[in-house]
Amino acid sequence: MHNLTIAELVKGLQGKEFSSVELTQHFLARIAKLDANYNAVITVTADQALKAAAAADKRLAAGNAPALCGVPILHKDIFCTNGVRTSCGSKMLDNFIPPYNATVVENFEQAGAVVMGKTNMDEFAMGSSNETSFYGPVKNPWASDSVPGGSSGGSAAAVAARLAPGATATDTGGSIRQPAALCGITGLKPTYGRVSRWGMIAFASSLDQGGPMARTAEDCAILLNCMASYDDKDSTCIDREVPDYGATLGDSIKGLKIGVPREYFSAGLDPDTEKAVRAALAEYQAQGAELIEISLPNTGLSVPAYYVIAPAEASTNLTRFDGVRYGYRCEDPKDLNDLYTRTRAEGFGDEVKHRILIGTYCLSAGYYDAYYGKAQQVRQLIQQDFEKAFEQVDVIMGPTTPSPAFKFGSKGDDPVAMYLEDIYTVATNLAGLPGMSVPCGLVDNKPVGLQIIGNYFDEARMLNIAHQYQQATQWHSLTPEGVA
Amino acid sequence: MSHSGWETVIGLEVHVQLATKTKIFSAASTSFGAEANTQACAIDLAMPGTLPVLNKQAVHYAVMFGLAIDAEIGKESAFERKNYFYPDSPKGYQTTQLEKPIVGRGNVEIKLADGSTKNVRIHHAHLEEDAGKSLHEGGFRHGVSGIDLNRAGTPLIEIVSEPDMSNAEEAIVFAKKLHSIVTSIGICDGEMSQGSMRFDVNVSVRPKGSTELGTRTETKNLNSYKFMEEAIVKEVERQIDLIEDGGTVKQETRLYNGDTKIARPMRSKEEANDYRYFPCPDLLPVIVSDETIEELRRNLPELPDARQARFIEQYGLSDYDAAVIGSDAPMAAYFEIAAEKSSNAKLTANWTMGELAARLNSQDLNIGKSPVSAEQLGGLVARIADNSISGKMAKEVFEGMWAGEGSADDIIEARGLKQVSDTGALEKIVVEVLTANQAMVDDYINTDEAKRKKKLGGFMGKIMQASKGQANPQQVNQILAQKLNELL
Numbered sequence: 021m022h023n024l025t026i027a028e029l030v031k032g033l034q035g036k037e038f039s040s041v042e043l044t045q046h047f048l049a050r051i052a053k054l055d056a057n058y059n060a061v062i063t064v065t066a067d068q069a070l071k072a073a074a075a076a077d078k079r080l081a082a083g084n085a086p087a088l089c090g091v092p093i094l095h096k097d098i099f100c101t102n103g104v105r106t107s108c109g110s111k112m113l114d115n116f117i118p119p120y121n122a123t124v125v126e127n128f129e130q131a132g133a134v135v136m137g138k139t140n141m142d143e144f145a146m147g148s149s150n151e152t153s154f155y156g157p158v159k160n161p162w163a164s165d166s167v168p169g170g171s172s173g174g175s176a177a178a179v180a181a182r183l184a185p186g187a188t189a190t191d192t193g194g195s196i197r198q199p200a201a202l203c204g205i206t207g208l209k210p211t212y213g214r215v216s217r218w219g220m221i222a223f224a225s226s227l228d229q230g231g232p233m234a235r236t237a238e239d240c241a242i243l244l245n246c247m248a249s250y251d252d253k254d255s256t257c258i259d260r261e262v263p264d265y266g267a268t269l270g271d272s273i274k275g276l277k278i279g280v281p282r283e284y285f286s287a288g289l290d291p292d293t294e295k296a297v298r299a300a301l302a303e304y305q306a307q308g309a310e311l312i313e314i315s316l317p318n319t320g321l322s323v324p325a326y327y328v329i330a331p332a333e334a335s336t337n338l339t340r341f342d343g344v345r346y347g348y349r350c351e352d353p354k355d356l357n358d359l360y361t362r363t364r365a366e367g368f369g370d371e372v373k374h375r376i377l378i379g380t381y382c383l384s385a386g387y388y389d390a391y392y393g394k395a396q397q398v399r400q401l402i403q404q405d406f407e408k409a410f411e412q413v414d415v416i417m418g419p420t421t422p423s424p425a426f427k428f429g430s431k432g433d434d435p436v437a438m439y440l441e442d443i444y445t446v447a448t449n450l451a452g453l454p455g456m457s458v459p460c461g462l463v464d465n466k467p468v469g470l471q472i473i474g475n476y477f478d479e480a481r482m483l484n485i486a487h488q489y490q491q492a493t494q495w496h497s498l499t500p501e502g503v504a
Numbered sequence: 505m506s507h508s509g510w511e512t513v514i515g516l517e518v519h520v521q522l523a524t525k526t527k528i529f530s531a532a533s534t535s536f537g538a539e540a541n542t543q544a545c546a547i548d549l550a551m552p553g554t555l556p557v558l559n560k561q562a563v564h565y566a567v568m569f570g571l572a573i574d575a576e577i578g579k580e581s582a583f584e585r586k587n588y589f590y591p592d593s594p595k596g597y598q599t600t601q602l603e604k605p606i607v608g609r610g611n612v613e614i615k616l617a618d619g620s621t622k623n624v625r626i627h628h629a630h631l632e633e634d635a636g637k638s639l640h641e642g643g644f645r646h647g648v649s650g651i652d653l654n655r656a657g658t659p660l661i662e663i664v665s666e667p668d669m670s671n672a673e674e675a676i677v678f679a680k681k682l683h684s685i686v687t688s689i690g691i692c693d694g695e696m697s698q699g700s701m702r703f704d705v706n707v708s709v710r711p712k713g714s715t716e717l718g719t720r721t722e723t724k725n726l727n728s729y730k731f732m733e734e735a736i737v738k739e740v741e742r743q744i745d746l747i748e749d750g751g752t753v754k755q756e757t758r759l760y761n762g763d764t765k766i767a768r769p770m771r772s773k774e775e776a777n778d779y780r781y782f783p784c785p786d787l788l789p790v791i792v793s794d795e796t797i798e799e800l801r802r803n804l805p806e807l808p809d810a811r812q813a814r815f816i817e818q819y820g821l822s823d824y825d826a827a828v829i830g831s832d833a834p835m836a837a838y839f840e841i842a843a844e845k846s847s848n849a850k851l852t853a854n855w856t857m858g859e860l861a862a863r864l865n866s867q868d869l870n871i872g873k874s875p876v877s878a879e880q881l882g883g884l885v886a887r888i889a890d891n892s893i894s895g896k897m898a899k900e901v902f903e904g905m906w907a908g909e910g911s912a913d914d915i916i917e918a919r920g921l922k923q924v925s926d927t928g929a930l931e932k933i934v935v936e937v938l939t940a941n942q943a944m945v946d947d948y949i950n951t952d953e954a955k956r957k958k959k960l961g962g963f964m965g966k967i968m969q970a971s972k973g974q975a976n977p978q979q980v981n982q983i984l985a986q987k988l989n990e991l992l
Contacts, residue, residue, distance in 0.1 A: 100553045113552065120546055122553060219553040225785035254555050255787050333785055336587050339596025340550040344651070347552075356649075360589055383587070383780035392782060 021046050022182040023499070026091055026239035029185055033080055033090045040080065040090030044073040044134050047092045051136065051183045057502075058159050060168075060178040062097050063105055064137040076132045088246050089132030094187040096175050097138035098145055099125050099230070100219040108221045109141040109153040109171075112341045112348045112367035122219025123251045124188055124230050131246045139187055140174030143369045144338065145195055145223040147171050148441040149431065152371040157428060160203060161500040162466050166425035169199030175233050176203035181503050186234035186243050190220060192227045193326050194420075194445025197457035200233055201420035201469025204459045206486065206496060207233040208240045211477050212452035213258035216251030222337040224330035225256075227449040236496055237458065237486035241265035244479060260477060268480050269487040274308035276485065277413040283319035284418030284444055293468045296461025297419045300470040303492060304417075304485075312413050316405040319447060321398045323439055326446040328382050328395035334372075335379025341367065374435065403451040410475045415485060419444055420457040420469035444471055454479050458486045459495035467495070511712045512740050513720075514675045515667035517704040518682055519660050520692045521634065522565045528633050528659035529556030529599065536698045544636075544653035550594035555786050558583075562659035564800060565691035566606045566631050567792055569661055571801050572685050573626055575610025579792050581631070583784040588777045591651050592636035600632035600662075602781050606790065607661070612685070613809070614677045615827070624678050625666040631790075634658040655699075661691075667706065667717065672736040676729050679703055680831070684808040688833040695870075702727050705736055708753070709743045718743070719753040723760050723767065731762035738767050811836055819849035828857055834871045835861075838878045845882025848889040855885055859902055876905045884912035891976055897921045925976040927983070933975060934983045937966045938991075948988060960984065 021043060024032065032038050048066050055061050069092065076090035100106045100118035102125075107113045121129065128135065142152040150158040150173030158173040160166040161181040168177040172189035176199035179187050189196045191209035200207030208231045215230040222228060232243030245266065250259045280301065285294060301311055343349035343363030350366050353359035368376070382391035409416060421441060431438040448455040453476060457469035470489075474482040490496050527534055530547035547554045570577045582604040585597040607629035615621050636656035640649040663682060669675045683701060687694040694700055708720035723739060726732045738760070743753050755773040760766075806814070812830035815821045821829070829839045835856065843852040860881060864874055884901055887893045893901060893916060904915040916922060924930060938945055941963075948959045960981075967980050 106552070108552065116552065118551065118553070120551070120554075217553075218555055221552040222786075253557060255557055256785075332782065336585050336597050336780070336782070339587060339589065340552070340594060342589060342591075342596060344591050345549055345551075345594060356591065380780065383782050385778045385780075388780075388782070 022050060022185070024185070025236050026088075026185045026234055026242050027236070029091055030087050030242065034085070036080070040073040040076040040092075040134060041070060043090065044069050044092045044136065047184055048136055054181060055183060057164070058161060058177045058181050058183070059156050060140055060158050060174040060181065060183060061094065061137045062107060062109070062140050062155050062174070065104055065135060068104070069134050069136045072132075072134045076134060079132050086131040086246075087242055088128065090134060091186070092134040092136050092184060093128065093243075094137055094139045094175060094178050094184040095125060095128075095135055096141055096172055096187065096189050098141060098190050098221045099188060100221065101125050101135070101138065104138065106138065106221070107154065108145070109143040109155060110368065110372070111154045114154065114348065116347050118219070120219060123216035123249065123253065124247055125219065127246050127249055128188075133246070136184060139172070139178055142171035142173065142195075143372050144221070144334070145171040145190060145192055145228075146334070146371050146375055148194065148198055148438055149426070149428075150174065150199075151428065151432070152369055154369060160425045160466070161503055162204060163425060165427050166466065167202065167428060169202035169421075169425065171195040171199075172207075172233065173199045173203075176200055176205055176207065179203070179205045179233050179235060180500055182499070186232060186239055188230060188243075188247065189233045190228055190230045191449065191455075192223045192229075193330060193449050194442045196231045196233060197420050197445050197455055197469065197471060198441060200457040201459070201471075202425040202467065204467030204495070204498060204500070205233055205235050206237050206240050206456070206458050206490075207231065208244060208456045208479065208482070209448065209454060210244065210248060210479050211258075211454045212449075213256055214248050214454070214477065214479065216249060216254045216257050218251055218253040222333075224333040225337060226333060227326075227330055229449070237456075237483050237490055238266065238269055240456075241269060241483045241487075244483070263480050265480050265483050268484045271484050272308070273304070273485055273488050276304070276309040276415070278304055278309050278311050279314040279409050279413030279416040280311050281314050281316045281319065281409070281416060281418055283316050288422050288440070288443070289419060290423035290463065292463040293419055293421070293423050296463060296468050297417075297470055300458075300460040300489065300493075301417060303489060307488060307492065314409045314413060314416070316402075316409060316447065318398065318401045318405050319443075322402055322447040322450055323443055325395040325398035325402070326442065326450060327378070327439055328391045329399065329450070331375040331379030332382045332392050333379070335376045335383065338368075338372070338376055343367070399450045402447050406447075406451045406453055406473075414475075415478070415482065416473040418471050420471040421445075424463045424466035424468050448473050452476070454482060456482050456486055458489060459498070460493075461495060462498070467498070507741070507744050509712055510709045510744050512670055513667045513708045513710065513717055514669040514671070514736065515706040515720075516663075516665045516669070516675060516678060517706070517722075518663040518665075518679065519634075519702040519704075520569075520663060520682070520686050521700045522562050522659040522661060522691055523693050524559055524561045524565065524659055526559060527657035528559050528562045528631070530657055532657065534658050536695070538654055540650070540652035541654060544656060548594065548653055548657045550596070556599060558787060558790065559659060562631060563606065563790055563792065564796070565659075566629065566661050567797060567800050568689050568691055568804060569629060569663070569686065570607035570610065571797070571804055572689050572807055573610035573612055575626060575629070576608030577792060577797055578604055578606045578608055579794075579797075580604065581606040581790045581792075583631075583787045583790070584781045585784045586779045586781055588779060590635070590638075591649070592638045592653070592656065594636065594653060594656055598633060598635065599784055599787070601630035604789075605630035606792070612665075612678065612681055614674065614681050616673065616677060622668075622674065624668045627664045627666050629661045629663040632660050632662055634660050667708075672733045675705065675736055676733055679729060679732060681808070684831040684833070688808050688811070689805045690833075696727050699727055703732050705732060705739075707736060707739045707743065709740060709747070719755050721753065721756050721758050723758045724770065726760060726762075728762065731760060734762065734765065735760035735767060742767070808833075819843060819853070821849065821853055825853045825857065829853060832871075838871050838874070841878035842882035842885065845879050846885035846889060848885055851889055852882060852885045855881060859899070863906060875908060876902065880905050880911055887912050887916060891923060891925050891978075892916065893921055893923045894973075894977055896973065897923060922974060923976050924971055924974045925979055927979065930975055930979055930983055931987075933967055933970050934980065934987055937963065937970055938987060941966060945988070945991060949992060963988075
């Protein structure tokens with residue numbers, strides 16, 4: 021059952037081939053048995069899941085149940101779940117039980133999806149390797165000595181290891197696409213404003229966006245149908261009709277104009293990864309798409325700009341974790357200052373502290389213009405690069421990451437090397453554009469991803485394009501050794 | 505103390521709590537006085553993942569203030585985060601406006617005691633959220649501080665004046681004028697004791713004639729005119745003494761305790777926070793359309809200056825009465841209802857500012873909570889005006905109304921207070937009293953003409969006594985004068 025896609029599970033559930041309780045039990049058993057190998061799940065909510073599954077079975081029996089009714093999923097532990105610990109991968113929130121649901125969580129609950137638990141992640145979504153989690157690193161199902169990517173590494177590994185058919189994730193600078201690429205699954209970061217951020221613990225508010233992870237584009241479409249909604253609780257959410265992302269998956273892509281940015285194939289890109297991506301582009305050509313070389317001249321500025329803007333926003337978003345109202349509090353504080361400094365020194369991990377310091381510095385009097393102000397200007401230039409490109413092409417394609425999954429600890433001492441992991445992904449966040457990663461090959465038996473960048477709110481077309489690729493290739497259905 | 509060689513420069517920053525039902529970024533109630541932390545929702549507590557949603561009413565109120573002071577309205581304003589750690593600031597930042605405030609430059613004209621007027625320029629006014637309250641220094645258990653977040657997120661406008669005031673009087677008049685404006689247009693309840701308006705006072709001194717500004721201090725969070733005046737006077741003296749003793753004024757933030765009358769420094773410029781302002785990414789720019797501005801302008805309630813002018817014109821009130829009643833929105837509304845009921849505006853004004861205001865004051869009540877309604881007061885004044893009761897009786901009736909005994913007519917009826925105004929009946933009483941007191945009459949006749957007037961009081965007392973206080977005194981006066989004249 022665990023090798024079935026969500027689309028197939030939906031058919032099976034609606035056709036009464038199996039019940040949601042059976043399905044949920046099956047996945048819960050897999051988590052119980054296998055997750056010790058991956059550390060992908062922080063919290064398992066078996067009792068609640070089985071109750072929800074039983075309720076879903078009733079709805080399914082009554083007919084007219086929504087697509088996701090009875091389908092077990094996992095939520096990234098950044099989405100607040102009413103009554104269930106939401107840690108954000110941090111000691112700071114190890115004891116935090118929200119009294120409310122994120123809108124994304126609420127949407128899945130309304131649809132009758134069965135939540136089996138919460139997935140591991142880099143602390144406060146800050147990381148590209150899942151090594152910064154308070155709960156320990158997640159292991160890549162394809163290579164246990166390698167990272168799954170981050171920050172949504174737990175969701176990606178869980179889907180790759182068939183612990184869940186789909187999971188929610190978030191992407192601030194590549195946190196959906198990069199782990200999706202490194203774990204050989206499909207992930208979509210929607211347009212900024214497409215998915216509500218209410219109840220999604222903020223890292224960098226102007227960049228954060230929730231999105232789905234699954235094995236196929238078709239499954240991502242089913243998940244996004246549920247995830248995307250207008251939400252008046254999030255002022256940056258955009259009031260725009262949510263199309264049926266499944267409806268256009270079968271459309272022909274003949275004549276599709278694919279922009280191939282020169283800057284995404286420069287030095288730093290692993291040659292074997294490039295080969296895999298080029299092969300995917302050739303497949304599109306074979307399907308009748310046209311490849312057009314384009315330039316995104318400010319690509320090189322995206323990582324520096326990102327690593328000013330994201331930490332700046334994070335430094336103030338994380339001020340609320342002060343030990344006063346919830347979360348971790350140091351023992352026996354002497355006074356207010358002691359409460360603040362020890363709570364935060366003990367509650368946050370190194371990478372989070374690192375970024376809070378960078379962000380605080382960038383916003384400080386006398387530095388603001390040179391850092392934050394400049395970075396915002398760069399952000400505009402990057403946005404203009406894309407706007408210009410989309411006058412010429414329908415989508416943009418390139419690698420998701422410069423190379424396949426790296427080994428644990430291999431970038432530990434060099435934050436800049438780690439940050440360059442995001443070189444192809446952060447620009448879309450800065451521009452607010454949707455981006456996707458689709459498995460497109462194996463390098464040293466580790467997956468690599470093809471990145472598809474679309475124009476604003478063009479998720480349906482991107483899913484269609486990815487789906488057409490997956491109809492012709494098998495990369496997305498490969499199973500990591502030992503997973504079976 | 506000779507401070508004649510110095511002049512004072514004062515600017516005010518005024519925090520005005522907006523009278524919205526809910527908070528500026530959440531749906532929690534803003535009402536005052538609830539049990540601690542019962543009016544703070546997940547957003548106010550800055551729970552992880554929560555997001556602000558701007559209260560449109562707060563924006564409209566801010567625009568209304570801008571229109572009231574004839575200011576430029578920021579058609580696109582923006583919120584920023586002002587970052588600092590403090591337990592009553594749950595997010596660790598205050599969401600406020602800096603670069604793009606909603607209200608730009610404006611003007612407030614103030615009228616001083618000597619009758620002159622002065623223009624105080626408004627630099628800008630911006631929207632922001634209030635903080636919670638920390639409870640310590642005796643307000644809470646020993647060794648532990650408490651935090652009440654009920655106030656956190658209450659919408660404020662901070663009004664920043666130019667340093668256009670040159671003494672405490674001007675500052676107080678300006679503060680009162682702002683109070684009058686914001687209560688008149690209904691954007692603030694004006695309850696100073698509940699912190700609805702709070703004043704930060706920037707004070708500096710300089711040698712007379714100098715055009716350069718001296719170093720200023722800011723005394724924060726004054727919530728009464730009295731404390732404000734005391735704080736200014738003290739601070740001016742402190743600065744002048746300091747400079748005359750060869751010292752220099754340090755730029756610092758100060759606190760003034762109105763109960764102990766002690767002012768002390770809070771933090772100096774060197775210790776000041778770097779607030780690291782930056783645009784709040786959770787909120788979109790605030791766009792106010794021309795249509796909205798025009799609609800708010802059309803529906804803007806009457807401003808105090810216009811109301812005072814109207815009271816003079818429509819009711820024939822004196823400048824003074826119009827100023828006292830017209831500047832106080834609830835009193836003005838009360839007066840208008842009472843005046844309509846009484847059909848005697850002048851007398852209604854006297855009673856409103858006199859007996860009623862005194863009683864309210866003595867019991868620390870605002871006019872909205874008056875036990876005597878405007879209709880009741882109007883009914884009372886009507887009976888005075890038509891001579892049904894004397895002024896003395898009116899006071900007794902007022903007491904009855906205050907005690908909840910009903911309308912003036914009910915009380916007059918119940919207590920048998922009807923004034924005797926029947927000329928025939930009054931003449932009879934006067935003649936009886938004169939006849940019964942021949943010695944007094946003789947004395948009156950034998951007294952010098954110039955001193956006779958003084959003797960009238962004695963007759964009046966006897967007559968009022970004889971009539972059990974119900975004789976109409978004006979009429980008695982006339983009749984008495986006439987009867988005595990006839991005897992001369």
